[in-house]
Amino acid sequence: MNAVLAPKLLEDLPHTPASDVKKLGWRGVMATVHREGKVLVTNHGRPEAVVLSAEAYDDLLQEALETRVRKQAALDELSHQFDERMKVLQTPEAREKLRGILRRPINFDGKIFTGDEF
Incomplete structure (x- = not known):
């Protein structure tokens, strides 16, 4: 299993609030995905989605x-x-x-x- 697939709890994932997604746009989200492997998008502090390549x-x-x-x-x-x-x-x-x-x-x-x- 490669590093991208190594299981992690949601709270252990790199995360970004939905407002940052709006501010930084898709390129900002994908920059984090390419750097970290995946990113948890939160809305008001609650997990909403995991974006991965x-x-x-x-x-x-x-x-x-x-x-x-x-x-x-x-x-x-x-x-x-x-x-x-x-x-x-x-x-x-x-x-x-x-x-x-x-x-x-x-x-x-x-x-x-x-x-x-x-």
């Missing part, structure tokens, strides 16, 4: 896409593992093993379990 925006989109692809690959792998385990449970051997377990009498040691005790 088109290259930085493209980098953010690329990073988001790569993250999405990694997460989907991990999810696909988990789904595959789950499907493989389910296949094992669908075999005749697994079915017979489960039936055998359920046919065995349960020993409660003379106790009957109900409610919270169970």
Whole structure:
């Protein structure tokens, strides 16, 4: 991740009030963007917008896409593992093993379990 994309909290960004944007114009804003990588525009002290270069925006989109692809690959792998385990449970051997377990009498040691005790 390049320096432009390094995550920062809004309060850590270089900022400029909207009134300065009006005074300095777009060139003034872009001078700050080129110098700092991004700039937070505030209105009455409240964050209103973050301006960044088109290259930085493209980098953010690329990073988001790569993250999405990694997460989907991990999810696909988990789904595959789950499907493989389910296949094992669908075999005749697994079915017979489960039936055998359920046919065995349960020993409660003379106790009957109900409610919270169970």
